[in-house]
Amino acid sequence: MSERKGSEPIGVVGVGWVGLVTAACFAELGHRVVARDIDAAKVEALGRGEVPIHEPGLPELLERNRERLSFTTDMGELLDAARLIFVCVQTPPTYSGDADLSAVETAVEEIGDGEGRALVMKSTVPVGTGRKIRKKAGGLAYVSCPEFLREGSAVHDFLEPDRVVVGAEPADEWAADAVAAAYEPLCKPVVRTDVASAEMIKLASNAFLATKISFINEIANVCEEVGADVAEVSRGMGLDQRIGPKFLQPGIGFGGSCFPKDTQALKQLAGNSGYHFQLLSSVIEVNELQKRRVMGKLAKRLGSLSGKRVALLGLAFKPDTDDMREASSLVLAARLEGEGAEVTAFDPVSGAQAGELLPNVKFSESALDALDGADAAVLVTEWPEFAEIDWVEAAGRMNAAQMVDGRNFLDPDALRSAGFTYDGIGRPGVAGDAGG
Secondary structure (H helix, E strand, O other): OOOOOOOOOEEEEOOOHHHHHHHHHHHHOOOOEEEEOOOHHHHHHHHOOOOOOOOOOHHHHHHHOHHHEEEEOOHHHHHHHOOEEEEOOOOOEOOOOOEOOHHHHHHHHHHOOOOOOEEEEOOOOOOOHHHHHHHHOOOOEEEEOOOOOOOOOHHHHHHOOOOEEEEOOHHHHHHHHHHHHHOHHHOOOEEEEOHHHHHHHHHHHHHHHHHHHHHHHHHHHHHHHHOOOHHHHHHHHHOOOOOOOOOOOOOOOOOOOOHHHHHHHHHHHHHHOOOOOHHHHHHHHHHHHHHHHHHHHHHHHHOOOOOOEEEEEOOOOOOOOOOOOOOHHHHHHHHHHHOOOEEEEEOOOOHHHHHHHOOOOEEOOOHHHHHOOOOEEEEOOOOHHHHHOOHHHHHHHOOOOEEEEOOOOOOHHHHHHOOOEEEOOOOHHHOEOOOO
């Protein structure tokens, strides 16, 4: 794609997952992009064409747009090139539950109060952050433009969004216009609103999706008690247009960098404002308990877990990413080790990151190797290749062919035909002994 006539140069501060996708996609839209990060080694690697994260489609995008993309550690270079500066730095939770805004504050200080420039906040921040920054930043305009990217499909989500949210105050209307124009090639709805509402849209959206997941997990747990099949229940619910089918897949809990952080952030924001967000407290509690229900299923099959070998299939919090943040595998591995079990594992992508976090887990080169000699297996991440495993061979390799499908991803009949006992989530009708 050639550079569009009159396209606005874009500056990106922070080339982590959000920043790198943002930079690459804006370049794809025809913008000249200068991306800055304080990590010199990362900047040098990106300059050589090396991509530090696993995100489908991103390497091809970066390669295709190398002429429009540059990476630097010099903030001055970025400020000389662009008046729209997208801040994409991390805002992790602190021990108190509040967002750590130190990286945001540093970026604001380095950008300064330059007249004619706009700071465009992509990072997820508490409601009210924009107002505070705008007061301190003098002539610097401020726009809230939250990201709604899903790991594993971030390139698609950027280029095919449901909407683009642009929040600004009347004094900064020129900056809001410029940001909206930057997204104009996407031909998607632009929600123009004030800064606080834009900040709340991001938190509320993720909290609502997390609520749907915790709700269907609770329904799955009830299904196990009353003999209903949650797969049929969620299918019937999802056909109702008021509900929809998305985020009605039960499992062993949500993880990653967004849902846990944003639900906690909204709960904390409400609490700091004097309001107890009871629903979100329950959503968070259900998610934590859901990760531990697998232990009950394993204990039912194996009795004591001490001395048993359990294989974890998948470690990343979701497929098509190597992200281990808030991954269910971390909780499962720790609980299994605490019960005296030996844990083996395989993940096609996240092995390096997982190895640092799970030093006592034995990592395997393939799913079949992880299953070798195991007394039970847990499918943690629904990587597509796991559906292609030769389950007859897998059953022959295992000490006991027992599967807990934590994502309801595998074919129960195929596993049972191969000699497995199969337990899903909320599917009592397909749980039972092989051939039963």
